Amino acid sequence: MADQKKVPISPISRRAILAGGAALGASLFLPKGLRAQDFPTDQINTTGLAVTDDTVQVGILHSISGTMSISETGSVQAEKLAIEQINAQGGVLGRKIETIQEDGASDWPTFAEKARKLLVNDKVASVMGCWTSASRKAVLPVFEQHNGMLYYPTFYEGLEESPNVIYTGQEATQQIIAGLDWVAREKGAESFYLLGSDYIWPRTSNKIARKHIEDKLGGKVVGEEYYPLGHTQFNSVINKIRLKKPDVIYAIVVGGSNVAFYKQLKAAGIDMTEEAPLLLTISVTEDEIRGIGGENIEGAYACMKYFQSLENENNQEFVAAFKEMWGDDMVIGDVTQAAYLGPWLWKAAVEKAGSFDVDKVREASPGIELASAPEGYVKIHENHHLWSKTRVGHALADGQYEVVFETADLVEPDPFPEGYQ
C-alpha cells in the first residue's frame, strides 16, 4: 500500500482523455455486439455466480425505508438507469443484467444480513450499494468472506481499502483539500469554524481539514463542534459562530439536520451571498438542496467532484436520460452520479477480464477508464478508488450549483493520507 501512495499523478494528457472519452463514449451508446455465444457460460463463470446464457444477476442494496432512504433513493435510481442503458446496449458479455433489490432499512445489521443473502443465496455477480460508512463497514466482512464485489458510491472518510470494494465516490482528501486550497487562495480565508453531524465521516473529514488548515495553509481553526444526527436546533452554534467571526464556516451536517441548519442560518441573518462568513460544505448535494430550499442556501460553496450543472456532453446526456426515466423534477447530486458509474465500471471490468469471476474482475479493475462518465473522465486506481477531478460549486437560488473551480488534473485518491492521521 505504501508504494501505491507514491504513484505519481497520472500523466494522461488532456488530449488523451478527450480521445479516450470520445472512443468510449461512442462505445457506450452503440450496441457493442458482444454476443453471448462468444462467451460460453462455463468459461466466464467458474465460481457458480448467478449467470446464465442470457442473464446475469446484480444486487442493489440501499435503504428504501428508514431515515437513510432520503439519501439513498437517488443512488438506486442512478444504478437502475445505468443498468437499463447497459441492457439496451446488449448487456454485459451479451447477457442482460437482472437486478435483485434489497432494503437495508437504514439498519446496519440488516445491511449485513441482506448482503449475505445477495452473495450466498442469490449468488449475484456484483452489488451496487450502501451509502453510510456504517452500512459499508457492516457489509465489508461479508463481501470479503464470500468474495463479492461492492460498488460503493458515497464520498466518505477513507481509511479503508478493500479488494472487494470499488469506491466510486471520493475519499476525504480528494474532496477536502482542493476545496480548502481554493478558499484560502481565492478568498483569502484564514480562520475556519468546523461543524458537523456527530459521526465518523464529519469527524474524520474535519480532522483532515484541520490538519490541512493548520499545517499546510497556516490558517486557524476557531471552533469545532458536532451535533447528534437528526438535531434540529442550531441557534446556539450560530451564535457561537457570530462570536468567533470566522472567515469560513466549514459545515459537514447531514440528513434532516441540514435543512434545519441552513434555514436557521439564513433566518439568523447570515446571508451566504455576502460571504461574511463564507460557507463551504462537502455534504450538500443538489439532492439535499431540494429539502433545504435553494433560496436558503444560495451563496454557499460546495466542494465535490460532480454537479448537475456540469457542461459536458456526457453529463447532458446523463441528465436527460435520468430525467426521462425518473421525472423532470429530479435533481442529481454527486453521490447519484457516482452510483451511476458503478454498473458501468463493473461492465467495463467484466468485459476487460472476459469473465464474471470476481477475482478476474478485481484483477481487471485497476486502470479501467470511463471517458463517458458524466463527471468527465474517471479511472480506477490501484487502491480501488477513482481518479477524479474536484470542483467547487456556488449554490444558486434555483437549487443548482454553478461550477466556479475545478482542479486542472485528476486528483489521486489517497485513502490513507500521510500527515493527516
Add this chain to the structure above:
Amino acid sequence: MENPNFILTVEDLSVSFDGFKAVDGLSFYIEPNECRVIIGPNGAGKTTVLDLICGRTRATAGSIEFKGAELTRMREDQIVHAGVGRKFQTPSVYEDLTVFENLEISYPRGHTVFGALTFRRDGDVDARIREVAETIFLGDFLQERAAILSHGQKQWLEIGMLLIQDPQLMMLDEPVAGMSVAERKKTAELLNRIIRDRAVIVIEHDMGFVADIATRVTVMHQGKRLSEGSMAHVQADPKVVEVYLGH
C-alpha cells in the same frame, strides 16, 4: 396514658388530604385479645384509620405504637412482619392463582427475593394451607383459580390469607359486605373462631353482625371519635343516635 397491656396505641392521629382532615386527632387503644368494631357513617374516616395503621397512608401527625414499635415510620411489609394483617374492603385476591397459591403467598416464609426463589412446598406448608383452607370453608377449592370463586368466597379467601400469617393484630374492612345471609352467618362463625387468640379491628355496618362479635365499639364521625364502649353503650349514646337518625 401508657398502658403496657395495650397491643396497639393510637394517639392524636391526624391525616389531611389537600386540606381536608380525614382523620382528626384520633386516639384509641386496643387490648391484646379484644375485637374492636369501628362504625360510623360513610366518610367518617374508618378506612383511613386502617390505611394509617398498615402504612398505606402516611400520618400527618400523631403516633401508632404496636407492641412498642412505632408503625408510622415503617414500610408496609415491615409492618406486616411486625404482626399486623389487613383485609381490604373489596376482596383483593390474586385471580390468576389458585386458592392454594393465594394462601401460599401469604405463608410467613420466603418473603425475600432469595427466599421466594428457593421456597419449597414442604409438608408443613401443605398442612398449614390445608388447615387454613378448611377453616375458611374452601377446603374443596384448593386447586381452583381464585377468579371463579363467589364474592363471599373471595372475602373468606382474603381472611384466610391473613389467618395464615397468624398476625397479632388483624384488621378487617367490611368482611361481610356483599355476602348472602347464609354467608354472613358462616363468616360470623369464622370470625368468632379466629379472633380468639389475637386482637382484631373490624369495620362493619351490619349491626346484627357487629353485636355478634364486638368486644367494644368505636363510633367515628368526621374523622373524630364520637363514642366508644360496649354495643349497648354506644346504642344508647344520644350523639350516636343523632348522627345515624337525625332528630
Add this chain to the structure above:
Amino acid sequence: MLTIDKLTSGYGESEVLHGLDLQVPKGEIVAIMGRNGMGKTTLMKSLMGIVPATGGAITVGDCKMTGLKSHARVAGGLAYVPQGRQIFSAMTVEENVETGLTVTGKKTVPDDIYELFPVLVEMKHRRGGNLSGGQQQQLAIARALASDPKVLLLDEPTEGIQPSIIRDMARTLRRIRDERGLTIVVSEQVLSFALDVADRVMVLEKGAFVHDSPRASVDEAHVSKFLSV
C-alpha cells in the same frame, strides 16, 4: 313519571338488587331509606346507567332508559346528585354548574338556579374543591338542575353535612319540586331528614323494598329499626 320494573343489578357475580319495582308519579318526593350496603347507591347508579342493570326496565315519562348511556339518560330527563357529591374539584363553581348545560344546549346558567342557591353566586369563581361540604352539596344540586331534568336523583345528600344545613336542604328540595314540578328520589339514612322532605318513605333492605308508606302514616319506630345501630 319514573317507573322501575323488576330491576336487577349488581357487580360481577354478586347481585345487589333483586328485582325492584317502583313507580313515582310526577311531583312526588320519595325517600329510599336503608343502611349502608343495602343497595341504595347501586339503585341510583343503575338508574343512571353507571352500573349496568342485569334485568328489568327503567322509564322516565315515555322515555325508555334501559340500556342507554349516562349522558343519554340525562338528555332523557334524569339528573343525578351522587353520593359524596363528586363535583369537579379543579373547576370553578360556575364551570361546574355549566357542565350540566351540555344536554340543553344553553350557553349560560338560568338565573333561577342561582336564585335557589345564592351562596353559589358569591363563590362563582372559586374552585369547587375549596367549598365546604354543604356548599358542595348545593353546587351538585345546581349542576344537576342545569340539565333541566324531569326526575332528580339524590344519593345520601345529608352525608357529612351540618344539621342546620340539612334542614335548609329539605326546604330547598321541596321548593324545587313545587316550582318545577320535579319528581325527586332521594336515598337517605337519616330519618329526620327523610321525614322532612319526602312524600313517601320506602326502606331498602338487602336489595329489596321491605317497607313503603306515605309520610303521614310512617311508623317511625318501625323504620328506625331498619336504620339504627
Add this chain to the structure above:
Amino acid sequence: MFSGYSLPELGAIITMQGFAGLILFSVFVLMALGLAIIFGQMGVINMAHGEFMILGAYVTYLVSNAFAAYMPALFGAYFFVAMVLAFCASGLLGMIVEWAMIRHLYKRPLDTLLATWGLSLILQQTFRSLFGAREVGVTIPQWMMGSLPVTDLIEIPINGIFVMVLALGISAAVYVMMYRSAWGRQVRAVTQNRVMAGAVGIDTERTDRMTFGIGCGVAGVAGAAFTMIGSTGPTSGQAYIVDTFLVVVFGGAASLLGTIASAFSISQAQSILEFFLSGSMAKVITLLVVVGILMLRPQGLFAMKLRK
C-alpha cells in the same frame, strides 16, 4: 471563552443566546402541547405524535405548491391557510384513529403505545409512498425568512419570532379552548371524573374523540410551523418523539402550565449547555438531568406546585 470580546459584543451574544433559548422553548411548547392534551389529559401514549406533526408539514408543502401554481400573488399568505388545513387534516386523522383504535384501548394505556407505534410505521410508509422517500422542500414566504437587525450586533431571526408568536398563540388558543369554552369544560370534566361527567350529561365518547382530534390537530399545526426550521420527510417525525414525551412527563402530565414550564426549563438548560459544550454532550447532559429528576420526582417537576 469570553476573553478578547468587547462588552457590547458580549451583551449582544448573551441577548441572542437568550433569544435562541426562547426559540427552542417555543419549539418545545409547540411539540408538546398536542401531546399534553392527548397524553396528559387522556392518558394515551401516542407514539405516532411525530407523524401527526409531519402530516401537518406535508399539508403545508401541498398548500405552498398549490399557491405557487394557482395564486402566486397571494403566496406570502399561504402559510396561514396551510396551518388551518394542517390542523384540520391532522385533527381529522386523529379522530378517525381514535374511533378505530384508541377508544378500544383506554383501559390499556401501555397497549396504546404499541398500537400507535404500529400506526406510526404505517403513516411513515404512507408518506413515503405518496411523497417519495426524499425530503420535500417547503418554500417559505420571503417575508418570513431573514432577520431584524435590532442593533449593529443583535439580529433577531423573523422565523424565530414567528415560532414564538405561534407558540404563544397556540398556547393561548389551547388555554382558551380548555378553560374558556364549553368544549374545554367538558374535556376537563371527563378527565377529572369520567363517570360523573357522563352523569351530568356529557357524551364522554364524543368528547374523547374531539379531544384526541384536537391534540392531533395541534400537532399538525406544530408540524406546519416546523417546515420553517426543520426538514419534512417520511421519518422526520421520529426525531421529535423522545423530547416531546420528556417535556410532557417532566412537566407533570396533567398540567398544561406544567408542560410550558417544563419546556422552558429544558430549553434553557439545553441552550445554555450548548453554548459551553459540544452539541452532542449538551443533549446527553440535558436528557440525563431530566431523567434523573424524573426518577426522583416521578410525578413531574411542576405537578405539585400547580395542583390546588
Add this chain to the structure above:
Amino acid sequence: MTKTSFLTRSEAVGLAILALIIFVAFPVMLDDFRLNLFGKYLSYAFVAIGLVLCWGAGGILSLGQGVFFGLGGYCMAMFLKLEASTPEATAIQSTPGIPDFMDWNQISALPIWWQPFNSFAFTLIAIFVVPAAFAFVIGYAMFRRRVSGVYFAIITQAIAAIATILIVGQQGYTGGVNGITDLRTLMGWDIRPDGAKTVLYFVNAILLFGCLVVAMAIRKSKFGRVLVAMRDAEDRVRFSGYDVASFKIFIFCVGAMMAAVGGAMFTLQVGFMSPTIVGIVPSIEMVIFCAVGGRHSLMGAVYGALLVNWAKTTFSESFPELWLFGLGALFIAVVMAFPNGLAGLFDDYIKPRLRGWRQTPATAPQPAE
C-alpha cells in the same frame, strides 16, 4: 396436586417440540445463510423471554431493553475487537495494537476501562454484571418510588435515546455510529466461516434453552407466583409482607441479563455491534416480539421473535416497499385483536382440539407455527 413437578406434561411436550424445531428442523431444512439468520432471530428471543418475565409476569414494561442487549453485545464486541487488533494486524495505524476506530479518532492508548476486556473471563462476567448493575440502578431508583406503568416505559425509552447519543458521540471509545466492526476470532477461533456460524447457532440455541429453563424455574417458583400476584393486586402482596420493589428490581435485572446474553450472541453471530440495535426503535421492536408471541408465554416469546423477524426478512425481500405496512398492521392487530399473541391464539383455537389428550393445566402453551 400440591407438589408441583418442575414441568407439567404439556410444558414438557411444548419444550420438546421447540427443541425439535430449533435443534433439528432448522439445521436440517435451512442452508447456512438462513440458519445464521435464524440464529440472529434467536438472539432476540433472549430479550423476549426476559420481557415475558418483566412485562407479562411482572407488569413492568421496559422500552429500554435494547440498552441491555447492547451492553451485552458491546462487552462481547470489545473483547473480540481487542483480539482482532493485534499490533501486527493494525500495523498500518499510527498507534498499532489498538482498535482501528480509536486510531481514527486520535486516541493513542487503549483507555483504562477497555483494558480488562482483554480477558475472556472478565468479558463473560461483564456480560452479566454490567447490564445487571445498570438495571439495578434504574430499577432501584424507580421501583422504590413506585414508578410504574407508563412512566417507567417512557423513562426507559429516554434512557435508550441517551445511550444511543452517548455511544454515537463518544466514538473514539465506542466506534460511534459504525459500531465495533470487523470482528474476526474468538480465542483464536475464526467466527466468520459458515462452519463457525453453525457452531454458534447451536451454542446460541443451547443458551436460549438454558435461559428458557431458568425463566420457567423462576415462574414456577414462589417468586413467579408472587410476580403474578403483584400484577393482579400489588397492594395485597405488599400487605402480605413483601417488599414489592425488591422483587421488581430483581426481575428487571434478570430480564436485563437475559437481554445481554442475547446481545453477546448477536455480536458473535452477526460479527459486529452497532448503536442501531441499542436505540428506541429496536427496543420497541423487542417488545413487539414479546407481544406477538404472547406476553405471558415464555415459549411464545421465542416463537414471537422468530415469526416477527422472519416476517420482516421475508416481507422486505418480497415487498420491500410495503413491508412497513405489514409490520405496522401486525403491531396493531396484535394489540387490538390478539392481546395474548400467538400463545393466546393457541389457547383459544388449537388447544381445545387437542383435548382428546389427557388434560393438564398448562401455563405456557406453545403456539403453532
